[in-house]
Structures are given as structure tokens and as C-alpha cells.
Amino acid sequence: MLSQIIGIGIVGTYYYNFISLYKTIDIIKVYAKMCTYVALIGYVFFYFGINYVDGRLNSIFKEPAHYVIVVIPACYYYLKTKKYLNFTIIFGTLLLSNSSLGYIGCGLLFLVPNLTLKRIGYFVALMPFIGLAFYFAYNELPFFKMRVDDTYNSLNVVNTGKFEEHTNLSSYVLISNLYIAKRNITEHPLGSGIGSHHYMHTQRYLKEVRPPEYIRDQQKQDDNSFDANSLFTRIFSEFGFIGFFLVLYTMFMASKCYSHEELLFSQGVFIYFLLKLFRDGHYFPPEFFFFIWLFYFCRKEFALTSDAHEK
Known part of the structure; x- marks a missing residue:
């Protein structure tokens, strides 16, 4: 802290x-x-x-x-x-x-x-191009496809903490920190305090996670535990629902710059x-x-x- x-x-x-x-x-x-x-x-x-x-x-x-x-x-x-x-x-x-x-x-x-009522038409017009860009990246870029597939297939791990052996490191880091944050919020709805996610990750909840064997062999099971791999995940874990609603309010107020x-x-x-x-x-x-x-x-x-x- x-x-x-x-x-x-x-x-x-x-x-x-x-x-x-x-x-x-x-x-x-x-x-x-x-x-x-x-x-x-x-x-x-x-x-x-x-x-x-x-x-x-x-x-x-x-x-x-x-x-x-x-x-x-x-x-x-x-x-x-x-x-x-x-x-x-x-x-x-x-x-x-x-x-x-x-x-x-x-x-x-x-x-x-373009996420405004005045520009909803532009947003609708852009959706096909965004969809095509995602389709191209998914089919032509193997690393992007791998991350999308692994992340999609690993979403249930947020509830179980049990990973498939083929899960790549990036997806493991993302999902494992989400799992830790979920467990932390369940026991501490108002958060566990600034700087505490790493402690909760390594000392409290990591024992409930089943990482792929190759990640355990490389001693990477607690990678990104200090920053939770995501500012939103870390704020949610350390400040609970107060942090969650504070982030939403702050981003809503900040979005007014587009006016x-x-x-x-x-x-x-x-x-x-x-x-x-x-x-x-x-x-x-x-x-x-x-x-x-x-x-x-x-x-x-x-x-x-x-x-x-x-x-």
C-alpha cells in the first residue's frame, strides 16, 4: 500500500x-x-x-x-x-x-x-468495415486467431480456475487474474485495499488455480500478479464495487470531451x-x-x- x-x-x-x-x-x-x-x-x-x-x-x-x-x-x-x-x-x-x-x-x-446519437449513422456504416477487419485479422494472423480462440474457450475458467493444457500464456495471464479478482470480490465486496491484488493472487487464491503444466514448469503461474494485467481488473479487485462504479462514472464524465x-x-x-x-x-x-x-x-x-x- x-x-x-x-x-x-x-x-x-x-x-x-x-x-x-x-x-x-x-x-x-x-x-x-x-x-x-x-x-x-x-x-x-x-x-x-x-x-x-x-x-x-x-x-x-x-x-x-x-x-x-x-x-x-x-x-x-x-x-x-x-x-x-x-x-x-x-x-x-x-x-x-x-x-x-x-x-x-x-x-x-x-x-x-461515432458513438453518439448524432453520428449513429456513421457508426452503423463503420460496422461492416470493423467486421471485415476482425475477420481478416482472425483468418490471416495466426497469433491473433490463437488469442481469440484461447480467450473464448477459457472464459469458463473465470468460474473454475482450471485451465486446458494448451492455453497460451497471454490468455492464461488474462483469465487467471480475472479469476483472482472474482474470488477476491466475492469475499471482499468493497475491495481488499490498494496494492493488495498481488498478495491475494499469490497468497490466497493461486492454490485454487490449475495452470497448464508448461506454465508451472517455467514458474510463470503468477505472471502479472502485481498489475492484474488490466487496470480495470486491478481496480475492481482492490476497490470492489466502489472502484467499479467510480471507473464507470469517471469514463462517462471524460467521454463528454467528444461533444x-x-x-x-x-x-x-x-x-x-x-x-x-x-x-x-x-x-x-x-x-x-x-x-x-x-x-x-x-x-x-x-x-x-x-x-x-x-x-
Whole structure:
């Protein structure tokens, strides 16, 4: 608990003070330009086999999923500001990342802005293309098909904790943490406290899980127990139903940025928040509070500008 509070306090305070020193548009432009450079480096690394992760692009990052989640707001920002060259450069790296999270992010770039009553027609029109993209990825990309099939076949494990021997590691990590969260919530409806998911995973409920033998042999049965593999899963496990409803309320309030065209970057950050809930349950990775406070100050500047125009 103490390490989580200290980490959140230090990183959150640093980015609050840093972002408050500048205009948000200046920070956004620098961030977006840096993402373009990192994407270009990613192409070089990818084609020359540098910092290579299983044939997937991850640029200077340790893994493709982390790369994807950091650059997705820049990709959306370039799309909406009609800087299509920069958008194409970054969007291409999302595809080459061969990351399930990256493909979800690509879909959300076009899907989320159209989830309004005014744009329901666009949403309906996009559904066939999204369906075709999923069909193509499922049939042409073996790793994607494997993850979809394993995840679908393993859903019942959330109730039993008993895995098939052929379950891949990614699906095991996802489903096992969901099982731990479910068991934790059953006994602690209001949660077990910040930072407690790892303890509940390793000390309380792991003995009820039956991992595949190859995972036990590699001592990977408690992989991602610190972050629950998903921010939503971790918050639900550690804060119970209070955390569940708090996440829903926060995301609902944040989604109002789509009502204002001036908040383009905030809209991209909203997609980052969605991906963050899907994956990576760390409370203070390097970019998390950078995006939180940038989102906050963008909304604040917009509110001040709107009030000035009304007066």
C-alpha cells in the first residue's frame, strides 16, 4: 500500500507541476512530434531486426503493447487535425506491432468518436468495415486467431480456475487474474485495499488455480500478479464495487470531451484510458499521469475560453 501511495504521489505531483508551466498545445505538439520520431525509429528497428520482439514492432519500448498505448493519442490527434502523413506513419506501426491491443486501438480510433446519437449513422456504416477487419485479422494472423480462440474457450475458467493444457500464456495471464479478482470480490465486496491484488493472487487464491503444466514448469503461474494485467481488473479487485462504479462514472464524465471539437487531443487520451483499462494495471507508469494532467488542463483551458466568449 505504501509503495503505491508514494509512487502515485511522486509521479502525479511531478507531472502536475510540469504541465502547469506550459500551454497545453505546446506540450501536445512536442509530444506528437516525438511520437512521429519514435515511430520512424520503429520502422528502422523492425526492418533491421533491432530490439525485436517475436517479429513485432515495438520501437524503443520493451514490448509492443506499451508502445501502442503511448502513441495512440498522437495517432488520433494527427487524424483529426488532418495531418495524414504523420497519422499514416504512426498508424502503420500500430499494424506492424502485431499487438492485439494495437488492433483494438486502431478500431477505437474510428469507432469511439461515432458513438453518439448524432453520428449513429456513421457508426452503423463503420460496422461492416470493423467486421471485415476482425475477420481478416482472425483468418490471416495466426497469433491473433490463437488469442481469440484461447480467450473464448477459457472464459469458463473465470468460474473454475482450471485451465486446458494448451492455453497460451497471454490468455492464461488474462483469465487467471480475472479469476483472482472474482474470488477476491466475492469475499471482499468493497475491495481488499490498494496494492493488495498481488498478495491475494499469490497468497490466497493461486492454490485454487490449475495452470497448464508448461506454465508451472517455467514458474510463470503468477505472471502479472502485481498489475492484474488490466487496470480495470486491478481496480475492481482492490476497490470492489466502489472502484467499479467510480471507473464507470469517471469514463462517462471524460467521454463528454467528444461533444467539443476543440478537445481533439483529450479525445485521443480518452482512447488511451480505454486501452489502459484493457491492459497494464500499473497505477503510475511513466505516461499515465502525463496524460491525466494533460487531459485535465485541456478541459480547464477550454472551460476558461468558453466562459470568456460568453462574457
